[in-house]
Amino acid sequence: MANIRIGVIGCGGIANSRHLPEIEKSNGGEIYALCDIDPKALNNAGDKYNVPPERRFENYMDLIKCPEVDAIDICTPNYLHCTMAHAAIAEGKPFCIEKPIGMNYDEVIQLKKAADEANIKSMVCFSYRFMPAVRYAKWLIQQGNLGEINAVYAQYLKSSAFIKGRRLDWRFEKRYARYGVSGDLGVHLIDLATFLAGDIQKIYADTGIVVKERKKLDSEEYAPVETDDYCNFLAKFKNGASATFSITRCAPGNANRVCAEVYGNKGGIRFDLNKSDTLEVCVNDKMVPTEVPKEFFTTQMQEFINVINGKADEYVPTLEDGCKGQKILDAILDSAETGTWITL
Numbered sequence: 647m648a649n650i651r652i653g654v655i656g657c658g659g660i661a662n663s664r665h666l667p668e669i670e671k672s673n674g675g676e677i678y679a680l681c682d683i684d685p686k687a688l689n690n691a692g693d694k695y696n697v698p699p700e701r702r703f704e705n706y707m708d709l710i711k712c713p714e715v716d717a718i719d720i721c722t723p724n725y726l727h728c729t730m731a732h733a734a735i736a737e738g739k740p741f742c743i744e745k746p747i748g749m750n751y752d753e754v755i756q757l758k759k760a761a762d763e764a765n766i767k768s769m770v771c772f773s774y775r776f777m778p779a780v781r782y783a784k785w786l787i788q789q790g791n792l793g794e795i796n797a798v799y800a801q802y803l804k805s806s807a808f809i810k811g812r813r814l815d816w817r818f819e820k821r822y823a824r825y826g827v828s829g830d831l832g833v834h835l836i837d838l839a840t841f842l843a844g845d846i847q848k849i850y851a852d853t854g855i856v857v858k859e860r861k862k863l864d865s866e867e868y869a870p871v872e873t874d875d876y877c878n879f880l881a882k883f884k885n886g887a888s889a890t891f892s893i894t895r896c897a898p899g900n901a902n903r904v905c906a907e908v909y910g911n912k913g914g915i916r917f918d919l920n921k922s923d924t925l926e927v928c929v930n931d932k933m934v935p936t937e938v939p940k941e942f943f944t945t946q947m948q949e950f951i952n953v954i955n956g957k958a959d960e961y962v963p964t965l966e967d968g969c970k971g972q973k974i975l976d977a978i979l980d981s982a983e984t985g986t987w988i989t990l
Contacts, residue, residue: 793912826873
């Protein structure tokens with residue numbers, strides 16, 4: 647079978663840290679074309695991954711319409727996601743899309759409808775869903791090891807708000823991101839929790855901004871930060887379970903710490919995804935470190951290739967999963983603004 651020729655839109659941080667290296671190492675995929683509005687970022691990635699100049703595009707439509715490109719990988723700021731995905735659908739090309747899918751629930755539900763009607767294969771890049779500890783945790787829960795789930799505790803801690811000299815990039819402006827850490831980081835925890843414990847019914851959230859202003863990208867002028875630096879919220883699941891979520895980019899000493907605990911009436915599990923090949927499982931009322939079996943190991947971009955080839959497993963995040971997460975993100979903003987519980 648010929649390799650899937652993937653066109654990657656956006657050559658920034660997430661593309662370079664995960665998407666591009668995983669495609670390069672994948673079985674059945676290749677980095678065929680690249681796109682970025684920044685010529686330096688585009689050419690750096692093109693040189694690194696041996697993409698010839700004629701397949702380096704500054705206009706994303708040129709990449710999407712390139713006849714040899716089989717599939718589209720969208721690694722851009724939030725406000726561009728749905729527009730680019732609709733363009734991929736119009737060309738009949740499968741796509742994977744960074745999270746959150748879009749800027750609001752109405753936008754993303756329309757995207758799902760369009761993809762469904764056109765029968766276009768897709769995947770949402772909830773990257774922690776592909777970690778072995780998470781996939782094994784899901785399997786253990788499916789086997790009934792935890793019984794009826796009653797509680798979830800999840801944290802996502804970073805110190806990135808305090809990076810020296812960090813300027814007002816797109817994540818800090820509502821017109822480009824809408825959500826702050828709630829959408830950038832918290833959506834990962836939302837997806838993990840719903841993946842492991844079921845659908846969320848209502849939430850109560852508190853958000854805030856710690857670093858109030860930053861220098862603009864193109865000048866020494868300061869401008870206000872508009873999106874949340876921290877987001878803490880409570881949630882109730884449809885099955886009656888309760889959850890506590892803590893998300894922040896203002897936690898010195900934490901480069902990227904993602905931890906979760908899930909408890910039921912028969913047992914519990916917990917994991918730290920900085921050590922994603924192990925998790926702790928409750929055995930005889932004690933938490934026991936457990937290595938994850940090799941069959942639960944994979945990568946995000948390998949799974950996208952599997953989706954295209956009709957070999958997706960049951961753990962792959964879908965547009966439906968992304969829509970669920972988006973509805974919760976909107977509810978977080980509503981709850982933080984009104985100071986009330988929001989029922990989904």
